[in-house]
Amino acid sequence: MTPAELLARLDAHPRVVLGGTPTPFERLPRLSADLGRSVFVKRDDLLGPALGGNKTRKLEYLMAEARRQGATRVATFGGLQSNHARLTAAAASLLGMEPHLLYFEPRPKVLTGNLRLNELLGARMHFFPFASKRPRPRSLERTIRLARLLARLRVGPHYFIPVGGHTWLGALGYVRAAVEIDAQARGLGCGAAWLVVAAGSGGTLAGLLAGLRLVGSHLRPLGIDVGKLWKAFPASVAQLATEACSRLGEPHAFAAGDVPLVEGTYVGEGYGQPSEAGNAALVRLLRAEGILLDPVYTAKAFAGLLGEAAGGRLGAGEPIVFVHTGGLPALFG
Numbered sequence: 001m002t003p004a005e006l007l008a009r010l011d012a013h014p015r016v017v018l019g020g021t022p023t024p025f026e027r028l029p030r031l032s033a034d035l036g037r038s039v040f041v042k043r044d045d046l047l048g049p050a051l052g053g054n055k056t057r058k059l060e061y062l063m064a065e066a067r068r069q070g071a072t073r074v075a076t077f078g079g080l081q082s083n084h085a086r087l088t089a090a091a092a093s094l095l096g097m098e099p100h101l102l103y104f105e106p107r108p109k110v111l112t113g114n115l116r117l118n119e120l121l122g123a124r125m126h127f128f129p130f131a132s133k134r135p136r137p138r139s140l141e142r143t144i145r146l147a148r149l150l151a152r153l154r155v156g157p158h159y160f161i162p163v164g165g166h167t168w169l170g171a172l173g174y175v176r177a178a179v180e181i182d183a184q185a186r187g188l189g190c191g192a193a194w195l196v197v198a199a200g201s202g203g204t205l206a207g208l209l210a211g212l213r214l215v216g217s218h219l220r221p222l223g224i225d226v227g228k229l230w231k232a233f234p235a236s237v238a239q240l241a242t243e244a245c246s247r248l249g250e251p252h253a254f255a256a257g258d259v260p261l262v263e264g265t266y267v268g269e270g271y272g273q274p275s276e277a278g279n280a281a282l283v284r285l286l287r288a289e290g291i292l293l294d295p296v297y298t299a300k301a302f303a304g305l306l307g308e309a310a311g312g313r314l315g316a317g318e319p320i321v322f323v324h325t326g327g328l329p330a331l332f333g
Contacts, residue, residue: 001214001250003179009248010176013169014064018091019048019056021177025184025321030288035309038190038319041291042181045298045326050090050117053083053326054204057173058165059091065169067095071159075151077102079272081296081330084164084201086114089123099123100155102147104130113333126154140166140201140230164201166236168243174207175214175244182217185321192218193319196308198301199223199261200271202233204325206240209259213241214250219321222314223261224304226297227271234259266304272296277303294327301325 024043032039048056066074074092078085078101085101092099101118107127111119118125128150144162151160165173185191195212199205205223212219223237230236238254245252268275278299285291285302293299305322308314 001216003183003215006179006211006214006248007176010172013061013172014068015060016064016067016095018060018063018094019052021047022180022184023047025181025188027188028289031285034288037309037317040185040188040190040193040319040321042184042321042323044177045324045328047326048087048090049094050086050121051326051328053087054174054323055084055087055165056091057177058170058203059087059173061169061172062161062165062167063091063095066097066159069159071097073098073100073155073158074161075100075102075155075158076161076163077104077147077151078163079103080105080108081114081272081333083114083294083297083327083330086117086121086329088161089118089121093121100151100158101125102150102154103127113331114329115333117329138231140233140236143230162201164203166201166203166240168240168247171203171207171210171240171244172247174204175211175248178208178211178217179215181321181323182212182215182219185219190319190321193220193321194314195219195221195321195323196301196305197221197223197323198226198297198325199237200226200297202237203240204323205259205261206237207244209237209241209254210244210248210252213252214245214248221260222308223259224266224301225261225263226267226300228264228267229271232256233263234261237261262304262308266300266307268300275300275303277307281306291324292328292331293324294330296330297327298325
């Protein structure tokens with residue numbers, strides 16, 4: 001399928017524009033010299049309202065569906081420093097809807113980072129103190145079902161968005177982004193680069209897998225697990241990528257083994273908690289290139305990029321593209 005044909009099929013699905021695209025695709029000169037290979041960054045941290053981030057692309061489709069259904073309330077859930085929750089609140093506010101955000105943890109005494117922005121955006125935050133000190137991984141699908149039930153009980157009539165926008169409709173945002181990234185990479189002579197991205201709920205990775213496959217891209221995606229949250233995580237990503245392709249009229253079955261995901265290695269002590277390697281990666285990129293990461297998502301993913309490159313698992317000298325998915329408010333959390 002040509003990029004133009006894929007974009008035409010994407011345009012058949014309603015979308016409300018929340019940010020300007022394409023986002024910048026930049027070479028990192030000092031880091032490239034340091035690693036002895038070309039390293040680029042895709043700046044999706046610059047996309048969207050309220051300090052932006054990758055979830056903007058997913059919400060463009062999800063909020064269009066909410067508006068089509070006549071929803072006046074939108075509900076979603078996530079961790080305390082969820083960028084998805086903050087961007088959902090911002091998008092809902094822009095479109096005149098009432099945002100409701102669910103958290104499976106006690107309400108903090110002081111709201112910081114993304115939580116403070118949610119408050120300023122007028123979001124209704126609902127806290128359920130279910131979290132344990134050592135949470136056991138459970139399936140993403142089961143967690144979504146529980147959150148949907150709680151939202152129905154607490155919020156009333158609403159449009160429900162799963163964590164991270166983890167639906168086939170949300171994944172279309174990164175199918176579209178895959179077309180954009182592939183064109184930019186080829187334009188800069190790095191069309192066969194590794195494409196490294198943080199994987200929290202997996203929707204971004206699923207959309208990229210589907211989109212790159214549909215346009216026959218030579219980019220090689222690699223997700224870095226930042227939470228170690230979900231049972232059978234690769235299977236969930238594969239299912240989402242499969243459904244996205246099917247909904248676009250180009251069936252392709254992804255298996256769990258097709259999902260390029262590094263699980264557990266760069267998580268540190270757990271989801272939402274900074275790691276030593278992540279903090280070091282954050283400082284390294286900031287001092288080399290002046291680009292900020294957040295401590296619980298992108299810093300861990302960038303640590304994964306550095307670690308996998310040093311271990312020889314990203315080839316010998318192929319270019320690397322880091323998809324910066326945003327999350328800066330968590331720096332102040």
